[in-house]
Amino acid sequence: MKAVRLYEGSEIRIEDAPEPEVGAGQIRVAVQAAGVCGTDVHAARGALPVPTLPVIMGHEGAGIVDAVGKGVSDFAEGDRVLLLPSETCGECPACEAGHLGLCPRARILGMARDGTFAEKIVVPASCVLPLPAEIPFEHGAILADAVATAYHAVATRAGIRGGERIAVVGCGGVGHHAILLARLLGAKTIVAADASEGALRKAEEAGADACVDVRVANARKAIRQAAGGEGPELVIDYAGKKASVELAMASVARGGRVIVGGVGMESPELGPLVSFVGKEIGVLGSMGYTRAELDRVIELTATGKLDLSGSITARYPLGRAAEALDDLASRRNDPVRLALLPGEPS
Ligand SMILES: [Zn+2]
């Protein structure tokens, strides 16, 4: 089968790999669509340590069950499924609480073990969920990453209330979906803030009422004015930079909250405590999502309440994976999410 393998030294090869064997308790999935995420770009460029090399890349995917191992009774050949982005231990307190993002022993597909950028993948049955017929594979591929992660931030960590003014800083893949979900969950005003005009255009299509280019002289003031009132009561960061998180904290209204979902190695500062404490700002990290939140996102998508028709902005056959990674890195043609389609001829 064809697969996209990452080697030491940021080398990507399109290879003919042996088809993985399905063992007891496992499922083999013929991947129909795999999402290309910013994390894949970081991994491919060496900006993120990859524990297992060489490795077949990719942690987002959906497809058709191709074979089931001994002891698997919930799925059968031909079932449409989506894949979770990591294998979790199933035993730690986070796993017991259903919080898939917090398992300390999670093995991320495409990083710690072979992933979805291949014609077939074998995973434990616990990594697979049914994909309703109403949801196309390319949307199924991103639900368990770009969409459910944003839902956890907006619905649960932020606890968004109807009628709030909100701002999203960093409107790439997950930020874009945070805007879609904030609109769906009743935000009054949504301000999109980003350094890319293309991302801001897409943010408007997702439902943002106003856009702020963070490169302007006083982005804080621009965000507060665009939100109206005393500024946004809720600011969500998906840029993951020192400057973006500090901008989020500076922009938020008194008594407001900042949710940080962007991951990186930079260290933002709280600023003078007289303003941090005096404004009573809440700052919370947001990582992954729970199984119940993913179920909710699947339901919202299957019933058409959540419209992902603008989410996949370009599609590539497996053989052009390196080009897809380059296009995402350079934000060519304003990507939201890109999809690899292993069934397409290269
Ligand atoms: Zn991802």
Ligand SMILES: [Zn+2]
């Ligand atoms: Zn665990």
